[in-house]
Amino acid sequence: MSEFIWKIGGEAGFGIMGSGLMFSKIFTRSGYYAHSYSEYASLIRGGHNVSQVRISDKKRDCPEKHCDLLVAMDKFSIQAHMHTISKNGGIIYDGKEMDISDIKIREDINTYNVPLLEITNKFKGKILMRNTVAIGATLALLDYPLEYLENILKETFGRKGEEIVNMNLDVAKGGYDYIKENYDTSKYPFSLSPKEGESKIVFTGNEAIGAGAIKAGLKFYCAYPMTPASSVLHYIASKEYDHNIVVKHTEDEIAAINMVIGASYAGVRAMTATSGGGFALMTEAIGLAALSETPIVIALAQRTGPSTGMPTWTEQADLRFAIHASQGDFLRVVLAPGDVADAYNLIQKAFNLADKYQIPVIIMTDKFLSESAASVMEEELKSLPIERGKFITKDMESLSQGEKFKRYELIEDGVSPRPIPGVLGGEHVGTSYEHFENSFSTENFEMRVKQADKRAGKIRKLVEDLEPPMLHGPEDAELTLVCWGSHKPIVFEAVDRLNAEGVKVNALHFSYIHPIHPKTKEILSKCSKLVIVENNSTAQFGGYLKEHADARFNGSILRYDGRPLFPEEVYEHAKNILEGREKDVVVYDKDPVDYYSAALVE
Amino acid sequence: MTNIQEFTTKEVPQWCPGCGNFIILAAVKSALSQLNLETHNTVVVSGIGCSGKDSHFFRTYGFEGIHGRVLPVATGVKLSNRKLTVLGMGGDGDAYGIGLNHFIHACRRNLDITYIVHNNEIYGLTTGQVSPTSMKGMKTKSTPHGVIEQPIHPLALAIASDATFVARGYSSNMPHLTKIVAEAIEHKGFSLIDIFQLCPSWNKVNTAEWFKDRLYDINEAGHDTSDKKKAFEKALEDVNTNYEKVPIGIFYKEERATYGDELPQIKEKELINHEIENIDMSKTLARFK
Numbered sequence: 024m025s026e027f028i029w030k031i032g033g034e035a036g037f038g039i040m041g042s043g044l045m046f047s048k049i050f051t052r053s054g055y056y057a058h059s060y061s062e063y064a065s066l067i068r069g070g071h072n073v074s075q076v077r078i079s080d081k082k083r084d085c086p087e088k089h090c091d092l093l094v095a096m097d098k099f100s101i102q103a104h105m106h107t108i109s110k111n112g113g114i115i116y117d118g119k120e121m122d123i124s125d126i127k128i129r130e131d132i133n134t135y136n137v138p139l140l141e142i143t144n145k146f147k148g149k150i151l152m153r154n155t156v157a158i159g160a161t162l163a164l165l166d167y168p169l170e171y172l173e174n175i176l177k178e179t180f181g182r183k184g185e186e187i188v189n190m191n192l193d194v195a196k197g198g199y200d201y202i203k204e205n206y207d208t209s210k211y212p213f214s215l216s217p218k219e220g221e222s223k224i225v226f227t228g229n230e231a232i233g234a235g236a237i238k239a240g241l242k243f244y245c246a247y248p249m250t251p252a253s254s255v256l257h258y259i260a261s262k263e264y265d266h267n268i269v270v271k272h273t274e275d276e277i278a279a280i281n282m283v284i285g286a287s288y289a290g291v292r293a294m295t296a297t298s299g300g301g302f303a304l305m306t307e308a309i310g311l312a313a314l315s316e317t318p319i320v321i322a323l324a325q326r327t328g329p330s331t332g333m334p335t336w337t338e339q340a341d342l343r344f345a346i347h348a349s350q351g352d353f354l355r356v357v358l359a360p361g362d363v364a365d366a367y368n369l370i371q372k373a374f375n376l377a378d379k380y381q382i383p384v385i386i387m388t389d390k391f392l393s394e395s396a397a398s399v400m401e402e403e404l405k406s407l408p409i410e411r412g413k414f415i416t417k418d419m420e421s422l423s424q425g426e427k428f429k430r431y432e433l434i435e436d437g438v439s440p441r442p443i444p445g446v447l448g449g450e451h452v453g454t455s456y457e458h459f460e461n462s463f464s465t466e467n468f469e470m471r472v473k474q475a476d477k478r479a480g481k482i483r484k485l486v487e488d489l490e491p492p493m494l495h496g497p498e499d500a501e502l503t504l505v506c507w508g509s510h511k512p513i514v515f516e517a518v519d520r521l522n523a524e525g526v527k528v529n530a531l532h533f534s535y536i537h538p539i540h541p542k543t544k545e546i547l548s549k550c551s552k553l554v555i556v557e558n559n560s561t562a563q564f565g566g567y568l569k570e571h572a573d574a575r576f577n578g579s580i581l582r583y584d585g586r587p588l589f590p591e592e593v594y595e596h597a598k599n600i601l602e603g604r605e606k607d608v609v610v611y612d613k614d615p616v617d618y619y620s621a622a623l624v625e
Numbered sequence: 626m627t628n629i630q631e632f633t634t635k636e637v638p639q640w641c642p643g644c645g646n647f648i649i650l651a652a653v654k655s656a657l658s659q660l661n662l663e664t665h666n667t668v669v670v671s672g673i674g675c676s677g678k679d680s681h682f683f684r685t686y687g688f689e690g691i692h693g694r695v696l697p698v699a700t701g702v703k704l705s706n707r708k709l710t711v712l713g714m715g716g717d718g719d720a721y722g723i724g725l726n727h728f729i730h731a732c733r734r735n736l737d738i739t740y741i742v743h744n745n746e747i748y749g750l751t752t753g754q755v756s757p758t759s760m761k762g763m764k765t766k767s768t769p770h771g772v773i774e775q776p777i778h779p780l781a782l783a784i785a786s787d788a789t790f791v792a793r794g795y796s797s798n799m800p801h802l803t804k805i806v807a808e809a810i811e812h813k814g815f816s817l818i819d820i821f822q823l824c825p826s827w828n829k830v831n832t833a834e835w836f837k838d839r840l841y842d843i844n845e846a847g848h849d850t851s852d853k854k855k856a857f858e859k860a861l862e863d864v865n866t867n868y869e870k871v872p873i874g875i876f877y878k879e880e881r882a883t884y885g886d887e888l889p890q891i892k893e894k895e896l897i898n899h900e901i902e903n904i905d906m907s908k909t910l911a912r913f914k
Contacts, residue, residue: 224910224913242899274727281697285670424630445706452689454681
């Protein structure tokens with residue numbers, strides 16, 4: 024397997040994230056997979072940003088802790104990340120802009136002093152182009168042809184005219200040539216060469232959610248910006264004319280979800296996306312969607328909470344909140360895609376489930392999945408048939424005088440036909456109040472019970488649409504790692520490594536969280552030892568499985584410091600748990616780094 | 626003219642005897658019928674409170690949402706299908722208390738929605754607490770020693786927020802109310818009708834007796850509805866004259882492109898009429914390569 028991990032760090036506002044994406048595309052167009060993961064503070068300028076790109080000839084949709092080359096745009100990047108550089112790895116830095124004489128560089132590390140700014144200035148480039156110089160220099164070190172980068176620069180800047188394109192090409196070549204002229208690249212132990220293969224799609228979890236929603240026929244999108252959900256709004260807004268979608272940045276999240284409910288009541292596919300704080304504001308309306316039986320889809324991108332918490336970091340701690348949000352008992356679906364392709368596919372399913380069962384559907388990601396970019400083959404992206412359920416758009420016979428349509432007819436499968444406004448003979452009220460079949464309010468006990476049972480009874484058919492957890496690794500494992508949502512690639516990779524060493528471990532990943540798949544209990548009962556792996560402090564999903572599937576866990580691997588788990592950590596602790604050295608593990612980073620103030624913490 | 630019976634439900638409202646809601650309901654139904662609107666192309670969105678029950682008493686489409694969120698729901702309905710006539714029904718608590726944020730934004734957004742606010746200056750369904758429009762000093766269950774704040778001035782707020790149709794009615798003057806409701810529905814853009822509504826159960830201050838010598842029709846008095854500055858002045862006349870003169874009528878009217886007019890996505894076809902089977906993603910996905 025050939026693999027290379029590139030990391031670029033610097034102050035916010037200098038294009039660190041954008042260069043990660045550009046670096047990914049060079050390789051996804053030449054036969055490789057790429058995964059790009061960013062860390063940054065909640066600041067527009069200052070602070071510390073880092074983007075880490077993992078290039079691999081195998082699909083690896085998660086970062087590792089180490090890197091093979093660090094591009095340090097400032098001194099702090101070296102101080103903060105030197106310990107993550109692999110043996111004989113390298114650092115590219117601009118010695119004319121920073122004095123690093125007081126940093127003791129590890130002896131095995133190759134340092135490359137490249138005058139990034141001087142090269143940029145030589146071609147009259149803007150300061151942001153330093154990143155392009157660094158990418159050129161990196162390609163030289165890897166002995167990788169420049170042409171893929173050149174094509175990307177031509178496409179990216181083509182609209183801005185030839186002068187800008189040439190300037191970018193010049194700075195890229197400037198970086199490339201500087202390395203070739205001043206260093207013996209054969210001494211750098213990492214190299215890559217282009218492979219055969221189609222160009223892959225590279226997108227973030229949020230873009231996958233947005234694109235999948237467009238595929239599912241989304242026509243109305245409302246949201247209020249909140250990290251890490253905002254890029255769903257940005258992406259769909261950028262496509263509003265291409266795909267005829269009305270996109271509204273609303274006054275708040277309460278308006279967003281109520282507009283979505285109004286649009287869905289009127290007959291279009293509608294959704295919103297938010298993070299925990301915005302979801303809190305939406306909770307009352309989730310119950311409204313449930314009682315009025317109006318289909319809605321909410322994407323919930325989690326971040327480190329509670330309250331403002333650490334806004335730009337990741338966590339999986341809103342699971343119980345999503346499952347239980349809003350007053351009263353009601354049916355909802357909670358989904359949590361495991362990677363970007365899954366996000367694209369599952370959002371389509373979310374719309375189908377919402378429409379078929381006339382219920383709210385919540386699709387959960389987190390900052391890690393939402394904002395990391397991964398590469399997928401186009402065939403991994405499905406086109407699910409549109410299922411709108413019992414949806415009436417054709418005029419019916421006029422109702423008799425004074426009568427309304429039986430919108431909430433007590434019906435065997437619980438799903439009553441839903442005419443939309445404009446349909447003759449379908450007049451009724453979509454209502455938040457308990458009601459008779461004709462939608463008129465009631466407080467009659469028997470009708471209340473019948474309507475509540477009708478709504479809840481939809482689950483009988485609904486479970487047939489759920490998918491069981493995905494098993495990865497040998498069936499006869501001694502230990503099973505249980506995970507959900509974004510942590511699929513991380514845990515699966517740990518399993519692969521353990522299996523490669525002959526350790527019999529497997530993983531069970533859940534994308535369909537709630538309601539629980541009816542086979543779950545049986546599946547779990549066949550596992551010899553269970554370990555729950557989650558990105559939160561209380562093993563929320565573990566508790567859910569105890570409640571609904573009698574799961575008994577023999578250990579846990581939890582993390583809640585703002586980072587996702589890394590595969591090597593899961594590997595290590597799974598092994599320790601299996602061999603009896605550990606049981607309940609909390610993982611956190613002891614790096615003396617604070618991204619917020621770009622300082623080392625003593 | 627549509628037969629008014631078309632808009633009548635077999636269910637009968639149960640408001641307190643003498644409640645202004647009865648007249649408002651009758652006036653709105655009468656306006657719908659006069660405008661020859663069709664029951665299946667009309668949507669009445671209501672919130673929570675005594676007025677929240679309104680949507681159930683129109684034999685049209687309707688939506689009874691949650692407290693304060695009438696306008697967002699109405700917005701979603703209207704943008705999805707502009708052929709529908711969309712009415713919002715709220716009380717003073719719903720519109721100017723919990724839902725005030727949406728109210729201001731709806732004004733500046735200028736969607737083609739008619740917002741009918743039942744302003745009885747008190748919380749009725751929760752048994753008589755202060756409302757955002759209760760007069761200073763009013764004693765209620767939640768303000769036993771009198772209201773301290775100044776009341777909200779909804780018409781002034783609407784005018785300042787660039788609403789394009791701003792009017793006030795009175796629940797004991799049905800012919801006048803019917804006329805302005807009809808005009809508001811016909812107006813292309815966001816229209817606010819704030820209705821002084823009698824609440825015989827809880828508001829013992831702003832009674833029919835109280836209104837009798839104070840109300841006057843500004844349109845009869847020759848007010849120019851295109852004069853925004855004058856309209857703003859008139860919107861504050863009640864409080865500025867210490868409630869000696871309380872104007873009703875159409876205060877302000879302006880023609881301006883609606884929010885929907887600015888959206889090319891729905892210029893040719895309503896959102897609900899767009900085909901969603903087999904959406905071609907090839908170009909969109911190619912951008913990610």
